[in-house]
Amino acid sequence: MPISPFRTAALAAAMLPALAAAAPLTLDQAIDLAVQRSAAVQAAQAGARGAAEATHAAGQLPDPMLSVGIDNLPLSGADRFSTARDPMTMKRLGISQEWLSSGKRQARRAAAQAQTDREASMALAAAADARLQAAWAFIDAYYAGQALRLGTVNERQAQEALETARARLAAAAANGPEVLALASAHGLAADEAAELRQLQAAAQIALLRWAGVQPEDLAPPALPTVTEPEFVAAHPAVVAARRDLELSSREAAVTRTMRTPNWTWALSYGQRSGHPDMVSFGVSIPLPVAPSQRQDRETAASLALVDKSEAALAEATRAASAEYQTLSGDARRLADRIMRYESAVVVPAQQRTAAALASYRANQGTLTALFEARHASLEAQRKLLALQRERARTEAQLAFKPLVASGATR
Numbered sequence: 001m002p003i004s005p006f007r008t009a010a011l012a013a014a015m016l017p018a019l020a021a022a023a024p025l026t027l028d029q030a031i032d033l034a035v036q037r038s039a040a041v042q043a044a045q046a047g048a049r050g051a052a053e054a055t056h057a058a059g060q061l062p063d064p065m066l067s068v069g070i071d072n073l074p075l076s077g078a079d080r081f082s083t084a085r086d087p088m089t090m091k092r093l094g095i096s097q098e099w100l101s102s103g104k105r106q107a108r109r110a111a112a113q114a115q116t117d118r119e120a121s122m123a124l125a126a127a128a129d130a131r132l133q134a135a136w137a138f139i140d141a142y143y144a145g146q147a148l149r150l151g152t153v154n155e156r157q158a159q160e161a162l163e164t165a166r167a168r169l170a171a172a173a174a175n176g177p178e179v180l181a182l183a184s185a186h187g188l189a190a191d192e193a194a195e196l197r198q199l200q201a202a203a204q205i206a207l208l209r210w211a212g213v214q215p216e217d218l219a220p221p222a223l224p225t226v227t228e229p230e231f232v233a234a235h236p237a238v239v240a241a242r243r244d245l246e247l248s249s250r251e252a253a254v255t256r257t258m259r260t261p262n263w264t265w266a267l268s269y270g271q272r273s274g275h276p277d278m279v280s281f282g283v284s285i286p287l288p289v290a291p292s293q294r295q296d297r298e299t300a301a302s303l304a305l306v307d308k309s310e311a312a313l314a315e316a317t318r319a320a321s322a323e324y325q326t327l328s329g330d331a332r333r334l335a336d337r338i339m340r341y342e343s344a345v346v347v348p349a350q351q352r353t354a355a356a357l358a359s360y361r362a363n364q365g366t367l368t369a370l371f372e373a374r375h376a377s378l379e380a381q382r383k384l385l386a387l388q389r390e391r392a393r394t395e396a397q398l399a400f401k402p403l404v405a406s407g408a409t410r
Contacts, residue, residue, distance in 0.1 A: 008326040024219035025211075027138050031400070034134030034210040035127050041132030050113075051119040059105045067094040071270065084273035094268025094280070104257045111250035118243040125236040131404075134210040141207040142218040143389035144200040147382055149194040151189075154378045158182070158189035161371040181368055182365070185375070193373040223395045226402060228324045234318035234402030240311070243298035245309035252302035259295040261286035327398050334391035340383065346384055349377040 035041060072088040079085040100108075162182045208214045232238060263285050270278040288295060356373035359365030 015217050024217040025138075025213065025215040026219045026223040027135060027172040027223070030138045030207065030211040030213075031131045031134050034130045035255075037132040037212050038126065038210075041123065041126045041130055044119070044126040048116065048119040048123045051116040055112040055116050059060065059109035061100055061105070062098045064095055064097045067096065067266075068092070087272065087275050089276065090270040090272045092268050092270045094266060096264055096266035098262050098264045100262055101257075101260070104254075104260075104262075107250070107254045107257050111247070111254050114243070114247040114250040118247055121239045121403065125240065128236060128401060128403050130210065132397065134207075134401040135223075135400050136393055137203070137206040138218065139221050139389060139392045139396060141200070141203040142194070142202040142221055142393070143385050145218060146385050148196040148200045149195070150378050150385070151193040154188045154375060155186075155193040157374050160184045160187040161367055164367060169274065176273060182318075182371060185371060189375070191229050221231065221392055221396075223392060224399050225395075226398050228321065228328070231324045232317060232320045234325070234404070235316070236401065236403060237316040238320050239314040239403055241316040243307065245306070245313050248302070248305045248309040252299070252306050255299050255302040258298065259288070259291060260292045261288060267289075289364055302313050324398070327394055331391055331394045331398065334387060334394065338387050338391065341384055341387060346380045349373075353377045 052189065069092050070083060071090045071092050072086070074080050074082060074086050074089065079089075083089050083091065143408075162179070168178060204214050263283055266281070267282050268280045272278070353370075353373040353376075356365055356370045360370045362366060
């Protein structure tokens with residue numbers, strides 16, 4: 001279904017109240033906006049509309065031929081160049097029509113429809129690519145924001161630790177090396193936060209490029225699950241190969257019909273001055289004098305293209321199945337890593353922070369040890385976010401790479 005500017009404007013207008021109210025932008029909203037505003041999708045849909053228009057003309061008869069002329073005009077003698085004196089001179093008006101059988105017209109219409117379906121699948125492929133790119137941009141922007149929150153917390157804690165250490169140094173409760181260590185840690189934390197802001201800005205620009213909006217907050221990405229048969233059947237390469245096979249089969253059928261020649265009938269009316277007018281009617285029939293060297297060769301060539309398309313479809317199907325198994329295996333392993341990392345690294349790091357805080361409050365631990373524990377806990381959470389981002393990108397490829405029929409919902 002083509003995307004109209006009015007529909008795009010309506011969707012954008014529907015999004016404005018949510019954005020104005022600072023509501024988090026969801027993954028589905030970002031994907032819908034990306035598909036609506038994608039110029040590649042609009043170009044592919046224009047190609048599909050053009051192919052659909054050509055389908056209507058494919059099954060029609062060729063245009064009739066109108067002929068006008070003068071027959072037997074004298075070139076010498078007393079009647080030279082006269083159209084009225086010689087009885088053989090005749091003004092002629094005729095019409096001719098090449099006739100295609102209904103089977104040939106149906107075969108051509110089917111081939112044109114296969115071409116239309118192929119163009120439509122290209123439009124769906126462009127939409128699928130826009131969905132995937134928008135999903136990746138959304139995921140990157142979301143996790144960049146989460147990482148920046150951790151970096152901001154780390155920077156704030158480093159600043160608080162440094163101020164506390166300076167106050168204790170002034171009260172002779174801390175030593176100079178501890179203050180210098182915390183000052184260096186604060187500088188590193190500030191630099192890490194600046195780097196994270198830079199990464200978030202780049203991710204937001206990528207999201208703006210696809211969705212056309214740059215919201216202040218993003219909702220956690222919710223990704224649908226896709227089974228292997230669904231993934232393989234709707235994989236862009238598989239769909240394209242299937243459409244190519246259908247097109248080559250239809251074109252082979254058209255080539256096969258060419259073994260039967262097209263007849264052409266002609267009707268003409270001749271006018272003579274002073275003599276009776278005449279009517280002529282005739283039929284022209286091509287004579288295939290060497291079908292084994294021409295028509296049969298063309299048919300064999302088209303059938304070879306069908307075999308080629310069948311092999312390409314089988315190869316694309318195997319490649320899509322292997323891709324699904326690879327991606328789903330990566331997603332499962334990442335899920336296992338996330339669970340293991342959270343229980344074996346993140347939780348102990350949080351417990352270490354709690355122990356360091358209790359020790360510091362009991363005047364049995366140093367401020368540096370407390371900051372190091374907090375920093376280690378934040379670093380563990382950042383690594384966890386990186387794993388979650390990688391898993392989300394993998395699952396997004398599984399969910400959004402397959403083609404979705406126009407108007408269908410996920």
